[in-house]
Amino acid sequence: EAEVAQSPRYKITEKSQAVAFWCDPISGHATLYWYRQILGQGPELLVQFQDESVVDDSQLPKDRFSAERLKGVDSTLKIQPAELGDSAMYLCASSLDTFYGYTFGSGTRLTVV
Amino acid sequence: AQSVTQLDSQVPVFEEAPVELRCNYSSSVSVYLFWYVQYPNQGLQLLLKYLSGSTLVKGINGFEAEFNKSQTSFHLRKPSVHISDTAEYFCAVSVRNNDMRFGAGTRLTVKP
Numbered sequence: 001e002a003e004v005a006q007s008p009r010y011k012i013t014e015k016s017q018a019v020a021f022w023c024d025p026i027s028g029h030a031t032l033y034w035y036r037q038i039l040g041q042g043p044e045l046l047v048q049f050q051d052e053s054v055v056d057d058s059q060l061p062k063d064r065f066s067a068e069r070l071k072g073v074d075s076t077l078k079i080q081p082a083e084l085g086d087s088a089m090y091l092c093a094s095s096l097d098t099f100y101g102y103t104f105g106s107g108t109r110l111t112v113v
Numbered sequence: 114a115q116s117v118t119q120l121d122s123q124v125p126v127f128e129e130a131p132v133e134l135r136c137n138y139s140s141s142v143s144v145y146l147f148w149y150v151q152y153p154n155q156g157l158q159l160l161l162k163y164l165s166g167s168t169l170v171k172g173i174n175g176f177e178a179e180f181n182k183s184q185t186s187f188h189l190r191k192p193s194v195h196i197s198d199t200a201e202y203f204c205a206v207s208v209r210n211n212d213m214r215f216g217a218g219t220r221l222t223v224k225p
Contacts, residue, residue, distance in 0.1 A: 101159045
């Protein structure tokens with residue numbers, strides 16, 4: 001069964017440092033999403049890509065977060081500088097169409113100390 | 114914009130008992146509804162979805178959900194739970210080609 005790959009699984013970083021997460025969606029899935037999930041809460045959308053274009057980044061804190069999907073395949077989410085409040089699970093998902101639901105990766109658990 | 118409310122943050126239940134996890138949604142247009150399960154330090158796995166048609170939807174692991182348009186609800190049910198069903202469950206709503214909005218989650222704990 002096809003999977004969404006994410007790395008790393010766990011990341012510990014000091015505040016004010018830079019950190020990056022990588023996501024490889026299911027082959028052929030044009031839509032890619034990055035979600036942030038704070039402990040005890042549901043996932044919240046950070047950014048949505050359609051191929052290489054950003055469709056929605058209204059909830060992305062653009063002063064410190066950036067996301068790219070240069071060739072419309074894999075994607076990178078970056079935080080610089082990291083803050084204590086950024087500690088969360090960062091989930092990547094992809095889909096052919098909302099009609100089919102999303103397939104999620106296993107996530108990256110970020111801890112900022 | 115669409116939104117989801119999960120009415121119970123925690124549901125404890127004994128093994129082999131039935132369970133219902135409640136979800137209400139809000140939207141001014143037709144929606145798609147989903148239930149996902151999340152095990153500790155894992156991503157979300159799709160349990161079932163309602164797109165249109167029959168209001169009773171069957172999913173994996175013996176779960177089912179019923180769409181009720183008049184009550185704007187999409188409650189998840191299982192007639193007999195197992196220890197392995199202990200996890201976090203998320204209800205989600207989406208409008209076609211827009212992002213999915215998730216509820217805050219319900220922690221199901223199955224006790225022996």
